[in-house]
Amino acid sequence: MARNILNRRKFLETAGGTVAGILAFRRSSFSREGAEKQNKPAELITRTLGRTGVRVPIVSMGVMNADNPELVRRAYELGIRHFDTAYVYQRGRNEEMVGRVLVEELKVRDRVVIATKILLRPQQRSLPVEEMKEIHRRMLEESLRRLQTDYVDILYSHDVSDPDWVKNPALIESLLALKEQKKVRFIGFSTHQNMNEVIRAAMEVKVYDVILTTLNYSLYDYAEYLETLKQAAAQGIGLVAMKTQCQQAWYRESVPPEMRRFYEGPIIHSALLKWVLRHEFMATAVPGFTTFEQLNTDIPVASNLEYKEEEKKFLEDRLVKRQMAAVCRACGQCLQSCPKGVDIPVVLRAHMYAASYGNFYQAREALDGLEPERSLQLCADCQQCQAKCVRGVNIARRLDELKILLA
Ligand code: SF4
Ligand code: SF4
Structure with a gap:
């Protein structure tokens, strides 16, 4: 548990301040x-x-x-x-x-x-x-x-x-x-x-x-x-x-x-x-x-x-356009690359809710809606993620971040 907390903190510190920034923004929304x-x-x-x-x-x-x-x-x-x-x-x-x-x-x-x-x-x-x-x-x-x-x-x-x-x-x-x-x-x-x-x-x-x-x-x-x-x-x-x-x-x-x-x-x-x-x-x-x-x-x-x-x-x-290639389009073309059939687009959407919106409840809702045979739990036993995005989204990294955020 302590390790998870440390990892989560580390993620919050290293993800460009994004999540921490969102949480600060949300606090300011009361004003x-x-x-x-x-x-x-x-x-x-x-x-x-x-x-x-x-x-x-x-x-x-x-x-x-x-x-x-x-x-x-x-x-x-x-x-x-x-x-x-x-x-x-x-x-x-x-x-x-x-x-x-x-x-x-x-x-x-x-x-x-x-x-x-x-x-x-x-x-x-x-x-x-x-x-x-x-x-x-x-x-x-x-x-x-x-x-x-x-x-x-x-x-x-x-x-x-x-x-x-x-x-x-x-x-x-x-x-x-x-x-x-x-x-x-x-x-x-x-x-x-x-x-x-x-x-x-x-x-x-x-x-x-x-x-x-x-x-x-x-x-x-x-x-x-x-x-x-x-x-x-x-x-x-x-x-x-x-x-x-x-x-x-x-x-x-x-x-x-x-x-x-x-x-x-x-x-x-x-x-x-x-x-x-x-x-x-x-x-x-x-x-x-x-x-x-x-x-x-x-x-x-x-x-x-x-x-x-x-x-x-x-x-x-040009750089902005290049960065846009790292935004998941939810096209589903990566689905075949996961041998366990995880619904990667939904998992990445949950990542967006958690990491970009700071909305952990909605992230869990999205994941809970998945059938067991398509869920994030299947990633638990994977030594190395083999899933590949056709556009350049780093799926393995998102999965690691999501696990830390929801720990
Ligand atoms: S990760 Fe890539 S291939 Fe998979 S749904 Fe998103 S954009 Fe499509
Ligand atoms: S870690 Fe990657 S390859 Fe393994 S089950 Fe999850 S999405 Fe599929």
């Missing part, structure tokens, strides 16, 4: 000091969320990692109108905070778009339709109770990576039933992995109104995916971007000191968020700001997508 410095921008750019017809500012709030109600309140005051949470975030406290601030205190339920997500574990995905409907009904009722409302605007099936799941008739029937009961205005799913394929599948079935998907600068050369997004939007699917600032701390690993200013100031955040939102097929993005400083960096992007000189330099820098 509203500085929040008032950001005046409400004159006008936020809005876009229509596909066939829903709902117009929202291009910057929304991904509430997942936030635990300060004042931040939600301030986001609303600055013009943000779309708030993204989930049943599992912070064991329900995240939904409770959204309900308390927006519904109970500000009384603006009819002026905001609330999105939440329901996660069915892999073993629940083959249940008969009536059982699946019952699970969805119970979980949604609980979410509505926490949110203090009788409907959500968007209900996502959470964390979809299998195109067959998108097409599953029981899932579709369950979601549509909630829509018919008017407990949900629009249905959709969130996807972090295999995004291109699951979105293509959604375009075939034509029942999903909104998709919450990963889009960030590390995907700048993934032309096929960008084309899929464009076509999905043209079909009327409302697209919401997440993981926009790709805070996967490891791309800083080999950055020389003179380049670190790109990664340590606000430029990285505004440049990356602008890059996403300059794709007009994305209706909005849900950056997961957890501090007033981050909110104050993100909100001006909502009214001006023109790059500043520094932002352009950042995005065009």
Whole structure:
């Protein structure tokens, strides 16, 4: 145990201060000091969320990692109108905070778009339709109770990576039933992995109104995916971007000191968020700001997508582009290289939650959702990791870091 603590401390000290920095940031999120410095921008750019017809500012709030109600309140005051949470975030406290601030205190339920997500574990995905409907009904009722409302605007099936799941008739029937009961205005799913394929599948079935998907600068050369997004939007699917600032701390690993200013100031955040939102097929993005400083960096992007000189330099820098290759795209191409069948993309996402967001609970949630035959436990007996990334992500190192962080 002592060894684990020492290792964890050592990791925190040696990982470029990343995790320690995040924890410090999270502490500072309790202070509203500085929040008032950001005046409400004159006008936020809005876009229509596909066939829903709902117009929202291009910057929304991904509430997942936030635990300060004042931040939600301030986001609303600055013009943000779309708030993204989930049943599992912070064991329900995240939904409770959204309900308390927006519904109970500000009384603006009819002026905001609330999105939440329901996660069915892999073993629940083959249940008969009536059982699946019952699970969805119970979980949604609980979410509505926490949110203090009788409907959500968007209900996502959470964390979809299998195109067959998108097409599953029981899932579709369950979601549509909630829509018919008017407990949900629009249905959709969130996807972090295999995004291109699951979105293509959604375009075939034509029942999903909104998709919450990963889009960030590390995907700048993934032309096929960008084309899929464009076509999905043209079909009327409302697209919401997440993981926009790709805070996967490891791309800083080999950055020389003179380049670190790109990664340590606000430029990285505004440049990356602008890059996403300059794709007009994305209706909005849900950056997961957890501090007033981050909110104050993100909100001006909502009214001006023109790059500043520094932002352009950042995005065009060869080294920055090279570092982006170390960001996991969750393409799944490494799966065959692990002889034990570990779900490496999910494990790396758990690493991102722990090492980049400082959200250990969400990291464990992601890992707990894995079936035993795909879980991180299988790595315990491996002398040397043989898994290989097609892009250059150092999988073995991430696994070691994750074990230390979660020890
Ligand atoms: S580690 Fe590499 S190969 Fe594996 S999912 Fe991520 S980007 Fe793809
Ligand atoms: S440590 Fe072993 S089991 Fe784990 S991902 Fe690497 S090769 Fe697979």
